[in-house]
Ligand SMILES: NC(=O)c1ccc[n+]([C@@H]2O[C@H](COP(=O)([O-])OP(=O)(O)OC[C@H]3O[C@@H](n4cnc5c(N)ncnc54)[C@H](O)[C@@H]3O)[C@@H](O)[C@H]2O)c1
């Protein structure tokens with residue numbers, strides 16, 4: 001990727017490019033990466049919207065594949081200059097087994113790293129998560145923290161454990177010699193809870209509200225703040241970090257960055273109401289309607305039912321001991337590291353992010369009826 005009078009023609013690979021975040025990364029690259037020559041989109045399930053991207057000036061190559069299969073990853077990575085690895089199994093509801101989560105998130109990431117080394121690919125951006133930090137099993141609050149804030153990051157749940165292990169692999173791989181003699185430059189982005197167009201959990205809450213006659217019932221105190229970040233800004237951060245990794249290899253290699261923007265600090269439910277309110281839903285209660293011990297009981301009951309029913313069917317409700325603990329623990333980020341290291345500024349204001357998300361929820365309304 002040497003500087004030349006002519007813009008270099010780059011090949012990017014986005015793993016998980018058909019997912020919620022992956023789709024936004026793919027579209028952002030096509031819109032805002034002028035050096036892009038070929039964009040490879042690697043996913044277990046290819047989406048139909050990929051077809052419409054194939055008519056543009058950039059060569060778009062859709063690759064159906066599995067990150068747990070080293071040979072499939074190696075074939076997809078061969079010849080790529082940059083890999084953005086967003087593929088992952090995002091499961092905090094007990095839908096997948098711990099082994100599967102580990103295989104996809106940890107072994108899959110190891111396969112991506114090895115493929116980069118074998119292929120001589122120099123730049124790797126990994127989508128990590130705030131969950132590699134916390135909330136921890138002790139429910140310690142993380143209030144407006146940054147990348148250097150001390151925090152006891154202790155996890156038991158398979159998803160945060162897998163993300164933490166994968167992130168460590170990516171950071172440790174920084175500086176490894178790749179085929180051709182150059183060195184791998186890696187970094188990890190840690191989004192907090194992402195929202196925006198395509199956010200399945202937001203859709204679930206919306207449909208739940210419709211079923212309950214346009215009401216949602218407050219379960220968590222309004223004082224418990226949650227870090228949230230708009231998907232378009234998370235995608236923009238990925239594009240920017242990938243672009244700057246070459247110029248700022250020494251500064252950025254092996255670094256972690258929280259993903260942030262100007263979304264307000266609010267509780268999970270109050271934040272969702274920023275979008276669901278204008279779509280006709282109402283959050284009932286200024287304080288939680290059920291005592292916390294009852295929520296703990298219900299969450300434990302759900303976990304027990306999930307275990308008992310597993311041989312017959314998959315019972316995976318939103319409420320379980322882990323999601324309750326996350327929902328009930330303050331975790332917010334306040335940092336400017338991405339701005340300092342690679343000039344990141346959010347591309348979408350809070351007002352834009354909010355409007356876009358509301359329009360998307362309203363568009364799904366038709367689908368719900
Ligand atoms: N959604 C959030 O709030 C959030 C927050 C922080 C970090 N993240 C991280 O961002 C990434 C994307 O998350 P998302 O919310 O878009 O999830 P998602 O489930 O919408 O997208 C993940 C994509 O990865 C693909 N995938 C899963 N297993 C695969 C495999 N074995 N091989 C190839 N592809 C596979 C899926 O098909 C899907 O398209 C994940 O790594 C996740 O850990 C998400």
Ligand SMILES: CC(C)CCC[C@@H](C)[C@H]1CC[C@H]2[C@@H]3[C@H](O)C=C4C[C@@H](O)CC[C@]4(C)[C@H]3CC[C@]12C
Pocket residue numbers: 090092129130131192193194201219220268318319322323324326327
């Ligand atoms: C108590 C219930 C009424 C409410 C349950 C809400 C619960 C499903 C929500 C609350 C917080 C959410 C997580 C948070 O936004 C951040 C992440 C990080 C990301 O890497 C994966 C998704 C996850 C864990 C969100 C999942 C849904 C949670 C737990």
